[in-house]
Amino acid sequence: MDIISEINKSISLRLDSIVYTDKPKTWKVNDLLTINWKGILPDPPKNTSKQTKKELAYLEKITNNLSYEDKNLISLVDKDPIDLYKPIFNKIGQPVPTEELEKVWKISKSVILNLKHKFNRPRPKQLAEALNFNVEVIETKTHHTPAYPSGHTAYAALGAYLFADMYPNHSSDFFKMINLAGLARCLQGVHYPSDNEASMVISGAIWQDIRYKLFPNLQLHRSR
Numbered sequence: 001m002d003i004i005s006e007i008n009k010s011i012s013l014r015l016d017s018i019v020y021t022d023k024p025k026t027w028k029v030n031d032l033l034t035i036n037w038k039g040i041l042p043d044p045p046k047n048t049s050k051q052t053k054k055e056l057a058y059l060e061k062i063t064n065n066l067s068y069e070d071k072n073l074i075s076l077v078d079k080d081p082i083d084l085y086k087p088i089f090n091k092i093g094q095p096v097p098t099e100e101l102e103k104v105w106k107i108s109k110s111v112i113l114n115l116k117h118k119f120n121r122p123r124p125k126q127l128a129e130a131l132n133f134n135v136e137v138i139e140t141k142t143h144h145t146p147a148y149p150s151g152h153t154a155y156a157a158l159g160a161y162l163f164a165d166m167y168p169n170h171s172s173d174f175f176k177m178i179n180l181a182g183l184a185r186c187l188q189g190v191h192y193p194s195d196n197e198a199s200m201v202i203s204g205a206i207w208q209d210i211r212y213k214l215f216p217n218l219q220l221h222r223s224r
Contacts, residue, residue, distance in 0.1 A: 005050040008033045012048045015130055024117035027110035035209045037111045038088035041198050044121045044148040055192040056133040059124050063136040063189040070187050072104050077184035084177040086196055103214055104158050108206050112154050137189035149198035156181035158202035165218055201205035
């Protein structure tokens, strides 16, 4: 192997070793969860993979040209993704089931945090400069954990699953909000698209595991 190849290999190894934190943590998971949540998600793309570079190029494009609507979406989701659902519930004429969602999130949050620290994926900003991408980040207090999976998108996804079971006639409207939550986190420059995809997968698995354990009468009270 020539000297240039050796240098490139050394650089790739160094970049692939970048993680979000050198102090990963663990959280106790509620006994109500019985799925093998540790084995559901694949590893995120490597830092120097084509996929990661493609995602950083996408983030560079969308974060450097934010519209007024983009900034409003970012602010809304950053503050509380459940606000995405308020217009739908206004249309239905029902209050947002915040208490029910909080029950779901209380059980799910520890799994999301454990997975974040298991995979320890660096945020886009940590890789962008090293890989020659210009990703603009709107700094807030909500992106100070590893990137994969996205907590905001997981929260929005769990809301969509819950609300769709409660009001199935509006399920398509609810599930559209997951994509908006994920888009907001990308526009903010704090998540890769694959973080959002992982959140949808793990949220679906969690919901299927706990839905009737947590809400045994859910089927009986579904609105028609």
